[in-house]
Amino acid sequence: MHAPSPPILLPRGLVTAPRVVTCDPRLPGPLGVIEEGAVLLEQGRVVAVDRLANLTAHENPVLLRGQGLLTPGLVDAHTHAAWVGSRHGEYRLRLAGAGYEEIARAGGGIRSTMRAVREASQEAIERVLWQRLHRMLDQGVTTVEIKSGYGLDEASERKQLQAIACARAASELPRISPTYLALHALPPEFDGRRPDYVAAAQRWLRSFAAEGLACAVDAYLDRAAFSVAEAEPLLRLARELGLAVRLHAGQFADVGACQLAASLEAVSADHLEHAGPEAIEALARGGVTAVLLPVASFTLNQAPPPVAALRSAGVPLAVASDANPGTAPTESLPLALAFAARSYGLSPEECLLGATRHAAASLGFASETGALFPGASADLVLWGLPHEEALIQPWGAPPVEAVVLRGARVR
Ligand code: NIG
Numbered sequence: 585m586h587a588p589s590p591p592i593l594l595p596r597g598l599v600t601a602p603r604v605v606t607c608d609p610r611l612p613g614p615l616g617v618i619e620e621g622a623v624l625l626e627q628g629r630v631v632a633v634d635r636l637a638n639l640t641a642h643e644n645p646v647l648l649r650g651q652g653l654l655t656p657g658l659v660d661a662h663t664h665a666a667w668v669g670s671r672h673g674e675y676r677l678r679l680a681g682a683g684y685e686e687i688a689r690a691g692g693g694i695r696s697t698m699r700a701v702r703e704a705s706q707e708a709i710e711r712v713l714w715q716r717l718h719r720m721l722d723q724g725v726t727t728v729e730i731k732s733g734y735g736l737d738e739a740s741e742r743k744q745l746q747a748i749a750c751a752r753a754a755s756e757l758p759r760i761s762p763t764y765l766a767l768h769a770l771p772p773e774f775d776g777r778r779p780d781y782v783a784a785a786q787r788w789l790r791s792f793a794a795e796g797l798a799c800a801v802d803a804y805l806d807r808a809a810f811s812v813a814e815a816e817p818l819l820r821l822a823r824e825l826g827l828a829v830r831l832h833a834g835q836f837a838d839v840g841a842c843q844l845a846a847s848l849e850a851v852s853a854d855h856l857e858h859a860g861p862e863a864i865e866a867l868a869r870g871g872v873t874a875v876l877l878p879v880a881s882f883t884l885n886q887a888p889p890p891v892a893a894l895r896s897a898g899v900p901l902a903v904a905s906d907a908n909p910g911t912a913p914t915e916s917l918p919l920a921l922a923f924a925a926r927s928y929g930l931s932p933e934e935c936l937l938g939a940t941r942h943a944a945a946s947l948g949f950a951s952e953t954g955a956l957f958p959g960a961s962a963d964l965v966l967w968g969l970p971h972e973e974a975l976i977q978p979w980g981a982p983p984v985e986a987v988v989l990r991g992a993r994v995r
């Protein structure tokens with residue numbers, strides 16, 4: 585359907601910049617900054633990262649010369665990017681004071697996008713997703729986690745996951761980590777039969793895992809969504825099948841999702857606006873990454889999550905867009921970073937690590953991307969900015985000079 589345009593691999597050579605921010609923990613400082621630095625690339629991989637003066641000796645040609653900042657490609661660890669339709673009418677109601685959960689109870693919200701996804705063909709979903717991922721690349725995002733969760737029946741969830749798989753196979757698009765969002769909302773055909781829906785989702789999970797359509801499983805655990813007791817058997821099955829677990833946890837209420845995340849060795853607990861002290865302690869104990877979604881809490885007019893407590897407990901912090909038509913109407917990870925700084929009080933360093941190394945680690949990509957080190961995938965961004973602190977200022981639209989994805993220049 586799409587005319588694929590395979591990007592052309594750069595030859596062996598250097599990408600240089602006055603300020604190279606590697607995010608490599610083996611280098612000094614929180615971000616491993618190299619002034620007058622360069623990244624040596626070959627065959628899609630990083631061969632060396634050093635001061636330019638130390639890398640020119642071997643007659644490596646300069647392929648790209650940045651004017652300011654060079655960072656790893658950004659990693660968006662929580663998106664619902666495979667959605668279609670529009671929820672503008674509902675947004676208008678919310679602007680007039682209607683609540684998110686209230687609209688959901690009346691059959692809108694996630695169920696509204698479910699209707700649009702059920703009606704759409706796989707090709708239609710692919711088309712929208714393709715365009716969205718290209719716009720994400722425009723903003724320096726080279727890795728994206730994408731959830732299903734709007735089909736809410738086997739065929740429609742598979743349709744979403746297959747559209748994601750199709751994008752995942754395209755070398756021109758960001759690296760994709762697909763997640764089966766198994767428990768998002770109860771579809772109308774299961775009204776009054778919640779246990780049957782959870783049991784059905786377990787059967788679908790077995791199929792999707794066997795078909796290789798998901799790397800992780802997610803569930804929305806909240807007072808108006810699913811309970812820990814409902815989700816636990818399904819999530820344990822996911823772990824037995826070798827899938828990672830990521831959870832929507834504590835968005836509206838602390839229902840024990842973080843404790844469950846820790847007991848399942850989940851890779852992430854996301855949202856956390858209502859995570860209490862025991863929840864935070866569980867995340868720290870379980871080594872679970874907190875994925876912060878500041879656009880969602882801004883949209884919902886919520887107070888921030890307990891960032892200071894998460895930080896002092898040593899919980900790794902990631903920041904993601906949550907791109908979805910209900911709570912986070914944006915595709916911009918840089919916008920989420922701007923909000924993380926302004927409304928959550930994250931430092932510029934925490935913002936950048938939250939959208940690179942910590943996000944990549946939560947997706948199981950620590951040895952592949954999220955930092956610049958020998959052996960990593962050559963995913964990097966040249967920004968028209970003088971310093972990493974400037975990344976969080978041009979809200980949602982930091983100027984990109986070039987994007988290199990798997991060693992190919994794609995912007
Ligand atoms: O991450 N609240 C649960 N899920 C999404 C929103 C989904 C929607 O409203 O379409 C979230 O906020």
Ligand code: FE
Binds near residue numbers: 662664832906908
């Ligand atoms: Fe979400």
